[in-house]
Amino acid sequence: MTTDIACDLCIIGAGSAGLSVAAGAAQLGARTVLFERGEMGGDCLNTGCVPSKALLAAAHAASSITQARRFGVTAPEPDIDFGAVMRHVRGVIAAIAPHDSVARFEGLGVRVIKAQARFTGPKHVIGGGIRVRARRFVIATGSRAVIPPIPGIEDIDTLTNETIFSLETRPEHLLVLGGGPVGVEMAQAFRRLGSRVTIFEAARLLGKDDAEFVDILRRQLAGEGIAIREGVNIARIGKADGGVGVTLGDAGETVTGSHLLVAAGRRPGIDGLDLARAGVEATAKGIIVDARLRTSNRRIYALGDVAGGPQFTHVAGYQAGIVIRNALFRIPARVKYRALPWVTYTSPELAHVGMTGAEAQKRFGARLQVTRADFTGNDRAQAERDTVGGIKVLTQPNGTILGVSILGAHAGELSHVWALAIARGLKLSALTGTMFPYPTLGEINARAASAFYAPRLFSAWPRRLVRLLTRSWLP
Incomplete structure (x- = not known):
């Protein structure tokens, strides 16, 4: 019936x-x-955003212990209970699930x-x-998740975002197929939790993001012991040494691991x-x-x-x-993505809002202006010994903001002000005229805005004007 x-x-x-x-x-x-x-709750709650960020939080906790010596704090190497880590992940899902x-x-x-x-x-x-x-x-x-048509992959028990958070034991050597945000985030998380990790990427790591900042992040990941193989052609995937082997087409080299995570698109x-x-x-x-x-x-x-x-x-x-x-309201609202933000939640985080450099260059050519500031000039970043990265701001000559890339601690949080500015069509002067608390990482946003105006403010004619005005002061 x-x-x-x-x-x-x-x-x-x-x-x-x-x-x-x-x-x-x-x-x-x-x-x-x-x-x-x-x-x-779908993918985000059960197999995507929520469990991945919970896992990253555990990985960050482990990394914080190993880096404590930077502050004169000595601690033993972290003893990672992988089963407890995964119970933490499931606990976070359970805490949010009632809302959905x-x-x-x-x-x-x-x-x-x-x-x-x-x-x-x-x-x-x-x-x-x-x-x-x-x-x-x-x-x-x-x-x-897409399982690419690579010969032999159908004979392997592959992991995707839908299954990796069900693991009970830590992978000895995790092979990651795909160097996009999911692949890179999981690679760093599992490496910090004690796994060996190798990333395979057919093109460039994080290909949609600013190449200069990606290069800095790449060095960070490599420094943590993650093997990164970019521009590779995978000829075959098969069982090897009780695990899985990835054979590269050009050199015929086979890299073996215990588990294979496929993060190669949707x-x-x-x-x-x-x-x-x-x-x-x-x-x-x-x-x-x-x-x-x-x-x-x-x-x-x-x-x-x-x-x-x-x-x-x-x-x-x-x-x-x-x-x-x-x-419901029959209002002809349309989507607008000019202030689209995205974040890769590695450490350091890599955030972007608005136009990419390639998009802005294609549209504005020689009129495009790039202004930047580094975290080495931020007092809070210095206090926390976390000065890797910086900010790049793409603007029109009049200061209208087109796009922003940020690499650094809490870059995702720092991107909020830029998403608002681009969505509202603001100029950099909106930030220079705003008071920000000191010392905060967010001051880098104002520093970048000030850097745009500095060449004009401190050029010859403002100095001449100041000299003229000071001469008119009363004695």
Whole structure:
């Protein structure tokens, strides 16, 4: 038997994107139905952002002990109980899970259906014996890790972000396939927790980030004992010495390890949705949407990873607001990514907001100006003996901010002010006219802004003006 229900908004997927839409819609009084076939909270809570940052926190604690001697504090080498570390990770997930739970959302008025949903037409979905007719639909089914078609990989028990946090014993030698943010973060975490680690990257480590800052980070990772193999072609992966062997195509060299983590990209989670029945077009990169996040069926929206755009939890939250304005208020809101931020949570952190150097150079050419400041000139960084890195600010000649890269301690936190400035179209003068507390790492933001104006402020004509004015002072 099938039960028929009607609602204003039907959402498929209870990850960050879907939950944000569901919570907002229900609290605004819309009749809301939410389908989820797996765990509430999706990738971010269960296998992504939350567990990875919990693991990084444990790795940072271990590293802090080994670096304590910088401050005259002597401590024995840390004794790492890997099982306890993973219990910490699961404990963090459990602490956050109630916020994403079925109980909470049903308390908000959402009808939660724990089942796979599929479209039966442009106005209906079915799942768990319930057929839903909705005024508007939202697809928020996220993405899954890609296993690249490398010969032999199908015979290996690979790890992905979906399985690595279930480990009970520490890998002796972790081989990481992919030098993007996930691969680099996990490489440093496991190295600091006692594993040997090798990264394989077909192109350049963190290819979307500022090359100069990536080079500094690369040296940091290598200094911690992480082997980094960039620009490599992997010919084959197979079992070797009781573990796994990665054979490089050019030299025929085989690197062996105990475990293989695949962090080589994502694919959209569109399997089983029967999108064609709903008239929704999609490609291998995701569901096709316009700037209002509408699909080819204007009743249906798609957001988050499944829509093929920037794959970040904060983007999903931002897109949820766009969908609610369009679907419920009929306001033609459009996504704008000019102030898009992202952070790689290594130590030091690498953060970016807005245009990259390549994008800004292509658009503004010789008019592009680059201003910078280093953490060696920041008193708080000196006090904490954490002076690696700095900040680069890309601007127009009039000081309008285009993009910012930061490498250093708490770079992600320092990027907030730049995201606000770029989103609001501010100039660097907004920062020079703002008072920042001393001593803080955030002062580097003001120092970079001041560096932009320094050549003009201390040029010949201001000095002549000062001399002229001082002559007119009363004796």
